[in-house]
Amino acid sequence: MGGLTIIIPVYNEKDSISETINYFKNRLKNSDCIEAIFVDDNSTDGTSSVLKKLADPRFKIITHKKNRGYGASIKSAIEVSRFEYIAIVDADGSYPFEKIFELYQIIIREKADMVVAARVGEIVEINFFRRIPKYILKKLAEYLTEEEIPDLNSGLRIVCKKLIKEAMRFLPNSFSFTSTLTLYSIMKKKKLIYSPINYYKRKGKSKINPFMDTLNFFQLILRTVMFFNPLKVFLPVSILFFLSSFLVLGVSFLMGKIMDITTIILFITGLHLLAIGLLADLIDKRLNK
Numbered sequence: 001m002g003g004l005t006i007i008i009p010v011y012n013e014k015d016s017i018s019e020t021i022n023y024f025k026n027r028l029k030n031s032d033c034i035e036a037i038f039v040d041d042n043s044t045d046g047t048s049s050v051l052k053k054l055a056d057p058r059f060k061i062i063t064h065k066k067n068r069g070y071g072a073s074i075k076s077a078i079e080v081s082r083f084e085y086i087a088i089v090d091a092d093g094s095y096p097f098e099k100i101f102e103l104y105q106i107i108i109r110e111k112a113d114m115v116v117a118a119r120v121g122e123i124v125e126i127n128f129f130r131r132i133p134k135y136i137l138k139k140l141a142e143y144l145t146e147e148e149i150p151d152l153n154s155g156l157r158i159v160c161k162k163l164i165k166e167a168m169r170f171l172p173n174s175f176s177f178t179s180t181l182t183l184y185s186i187m188k189k190k191k192l193i194y195s196p197i198n199y200y201k202r203k204g205k206s207k208i209n210p211f212m213d214t215l216n217f218f219q220l221i222l223r224t225v226m227f228f229n230p231l232k233v234f235l236p237v238s239i240l241f242f243l244s245s246f247l248v249l250g251v252s253f254l255m256g257k258i259m260d261i262t263t264i265i266l267f268i269t270g271l272h273l274l275a276i277g278l279l280a281d282l283i284d285k286r287l288n289k
Helices: 017-027 047-053 070-080 099-109 128-145 161-170 177-187 210-228 231-254 260-287
Strands: 004-010 034-040 059-063 085-088 114-118 157-160 192-196
Touching: 004 017, 004 070, 004 099, 017 034, 017 047, 034 047, 034 070, 047 059, 059 070, 070 161, 070 177, 085 099, 085 161, 099 114, 099 157, 099 192, 114 177, 128 177, 128 210, 157 161, 157 177, 161 177, 177 192, 177 210, 210 231, 231 260
Parallel strands: 004 034, 004 085, 034 059, 114 192
Antiparallel strands: 085 157, 114 157
């Protein structure tokens, strides 16, 4: 079954929700193969009342009785979605909605598993202090996956529903949903296409906590790669301990007093980490045959 389900997670977006709803009202006219699902994640700023006021039979509204998270909102919509392809887009006005239908044509034409709108266009309005951790996380993800990743966590993408279903047990309820889906697709060798877009300043206040969410992104990258390629994590760390043991041995020898216990501890730690990594890699290969 073809068709496109557009999922719009909403949480405290009173500054942009009316414009977003009106856009999809107009775009969905006379279309039987496209649906839109708004998921209100227990907004507290009046967004809920705007959604109800502008409700339209051409799209669905799901309301969470408590705040469950960005990923949980997408999962709720997927459960009631009708079509084979899933579009995910934010409601804050930062992404160009018209690009959704361009991405839809790409995923059908190229028979891809996912098309990600990469924020690398002429206009990219991302706060400077968010650019630094994003760059570090991007480089870490590229090192661990051995793939170039133009945009790890873009909030605009088209995905085959079967891919999301396959990856569901790995996908968190938080903002990390899209990043995890990107990493999963890369590690499982899915056909992934990046399409450049402009990215505009959002309307209203961002819900992302720069410190905590960066830590969460870092954790999810390690966890996801550990599941599919654990040696990529364990091997460099074990080598670091081996090199440290030789360095301590050499320096202490030159100083006239060999630090034998420290050297042995560092060497054995590196050996243990290497053994754990090899065991984890063996288990991974068995599970993912």
